[in-house]
Amino acid sequence: MTRLARTVRAAVRPRGGAEAAEDGMSLVELLVAMAIFTIVVSVFMAGLVTMTRNTVRTEITADASASVRRVFQRLDKQVRYADAINLPGNGPSGARYVEFRTPATVAASGVTTCTQWRWDPTAKVLQSRTWAQSAGSLPAWRVVATDVTVDSGVPGYPFQVLVAEPDHPRQSLRVNLLLTSDASAGQVSTESTFVARNSSVESAGNADTNADGVSDTPACWRSGLRP
Numbered sequence: 001m002t003r004l005a006r007t008v009r010a011a012v013r014p015r016g017g018a019e020a021a022e023d024g025m026s027l028v029e030l031l032v033a034m035a036i037f038t039i040v041v042s043v044f045m046a047g048l049v050t051m052t053r054n055t056v057r058t059e060i061t062a063d064a065s066a067s068v069r070r071v072f073q074r075l076d077k078q079v080r081y082a083d084a085i086n087l088p089g090n091g092p093s094g095a096r097y098v099e100f101r102t103p104a105t106v107a108a109s110g111v112t113t114c115t116q117w118r119w120d121p122t123a124k125v126l127q128s129r130t131w132a133q134s135a136g137s138l139p140a141w142r143v144v145a146t147d148v149t150v151d152s153g154v155p156g157y158p159f160q161v162l163v164a165e166p167d168h169p170r171q172s173l174r175v176n177l178l179l180t181s182d183a184s185a186g187q188v189s190t191e192s193t194f195v196a197r198n199s200s201v202e203s204a205g206n207a208d209t210n211a212d213g214v215s216d217t218p219a220c221w222r223s224g225l226r227p
Contacts (some may be wrong), residue, residue: 037038044202054156065188067145068177071126072192074144075175077210078115078130079194081106085171086205088159095120098159098173100205101133101219119158124148126158126177144205151178151189162193163208164201170200171206 017032024031079085081102088098095118104112112133119126126148127141151157154176162172173194180187199206204219 004138013103014057052136067147067179068188068190071145071177072175073129073191075173075192075194076116076179078102079173080197082115082171082196083198083200084203084205085173085196085199086159086218086221087161087163087208087213088156089214089226091118093120094122095226096157096159099218099220099225100173100196106198116220116225117159118226119148121150138225145177147179149178149180149187151176163206164199164203166201169200171196171203 052217079100082100083103085100086098089094091097097116097118099114099116102113102115104110107113109132113130114133115128115130117126117128123142124147126145127143129139129141131139157178158176160174160176162168162174164171173196174191175194176189176191178187178189196203204217205215207216208214209216
């Protein structure tokens, strides 16, 4: 056999011994690689889940904030023209109510109107309705905000009326709202005060001489107003 033939045969001959053991991947190496891959995937998935939860929480908070702005914008337009606000109270159903009256001289309809807001703690909704003072029947409720939950830290939540006094001759309506749609998503809590510019110390609904929390001469009052 020539030297060239021996060289070619040696080149293609399978290697044995220690060199053969290094070919391919052993079971231990495979298990280690799988363990590392599992750790990497777990870290990635944990980050993805956290990011998704944060996104959902942000969206829920944004929706709650938008509801609060919608409520306060509507109240600001309504209360500023009122000439009387009744002291808030609870109806037989357990809902919390407040009413105020807008005189014909400034009402958009040109007639004296009454507006009522209520918070239903069972349904967790904030609703309102408006009608002409002379109307024979009351309109249906309109939902303004949902997921309005209980805030036990605010007495009389969510409505408080600041009566007109000689030093502060205008009635004011203070509204506190706590909104949430997911216990894990956090809550939106805010407060605002609205001044009834046409009210005075002599306004209906302002006096409460016996301090029972009910206006002596409430505006827009009628039987069954607080069902």
